[in-house]
Amino acid sequence: MSKSSPPPDAGPSSSYAMIEKINASNDLYEILGCSKYKSDSKEMRKLFLHRARNVHPDKFPSFPPATSAFQKLSLAFRILSDPASKRLYDASPSTSSGSRTSFPSSFWSHDGGFEGGSSAGDLRAxxxxxxxxxxxxxxxxxxxxxxxxxxxxxxxxxxxxxxxxxxxxxxxxxxxxxxxxxxxxxxxxxxxxxxxxxxxxxxxxxxxxxxxxxxxxxxxxxxxxxxxxxxxxxxxxxxxxxxxxxTELVAERKRLANPKPPPETTSPSPRRPKEPQTISQGPESWTAPTEPEIAASRAGAxxxxxxxxxxxxxxxxxxxxxxxxxxxxxxxxxxxx
Structure with a gap:
């Protein structure tokens, strides 16, 4: 299976078609699915959320093109929803590939994703x-x-x-x-x-x-x-x-029951150095929280x-x-x- 091919158990075909379309484009209006002249901020938000629901990588954890499509979609929304950056983008001459000189085609990778190291391509952003x-x-x-x-x-x-x-x-x-x-x-x-x-x-x-x-x-x-x-x-x-x-309650019980041993200190003898001491630790031993303790922990949180x-x-x-x-x-x- 190629990197850009949907998995055999793919979901709705429309989502994969949308991912492919976004990754194939460098035009921010086309990526967001809006008109350059007719879309206001509310329309852009509606289109962004609609497309984000369809291409978000959480829905396609084993399909990398979804990640690049979502990153490009988020970038398009950030630029076009901000009046200053939108004016800059609109004022940039278009190239034959549909990208802008202020947002050159080199900004995108060959497969439609982002070049490595670009902060705009960070999934967290x-x-x-x-x-x-x-x-x-x-x-x-x-x-x-x-x-x-x-x-x-x-x-x-x-x-x-x-x-x-x-x-x-x-x-x-x-x-x-x-x-x-x-x-x-x-x-x-x-x-x-x-x-x-x-x-x-x-x-x-x-x-x-x-x-x-x-x-x-x-x-x-x-x-x-x-x-x-x-x-x-x-x-x-x-x-x-x-x-x-x-989860935190269980982790705390394990930590308290099996504290990390303090670092071993040795006093070297000038006459005869000590042989290294091997400490074997058996499996962790701890007492699981009782049901009332778990219930109290959950209720309080x-x-x-x-x-x-x-x-x-x-x-x-x-x-x-x-x-x-x-x-x-x-x-x-x-x-x-």
Missing amino acids: ADETLNGVLFQVWTEFIEGDFHMIRVVINAINETNSGLNLGNDTVETLEGALRRLRSLLLGGQKYAGVIRFELIRLYEIQQNLRALRWLDLGGRLRLTLQLTRVVVSIPLQIDKALKDEAE GLLNSKLEMTLKMTAAVLESGEGWLGGGGKQETLVN
């Missing part, structure tokens, strides 16, 4: 670009459209009294979502856990805004999908935090308390049933252009 956009998406949602989630949860509570979704639960959920914003701001680790859910959240919002007001069935279905995505996000982060705490965690899981199940009843269970909406 590309992820930081995506995470920055997703942080904006999440902040805008919390400050703007969260009221929709309140309406849906209140409606669910009225028809499913056993869930006990009162105002206190909604307030606690909103507090957890705001804390999640701080976690996303703190670095890439947790953004990677919910990266695709945040893109999905954004796409559902865009589809909702594109619907006609009288399409009540479509609005209800998309609103249920939006609520289920929002409910799933804190559950995933909560699990990641608790798993991390459990999570984003959600046990009651809210169980409530959100039950709510997600109800929402999924509602989507199935409306004919949209598990259906992935196509982003409206």
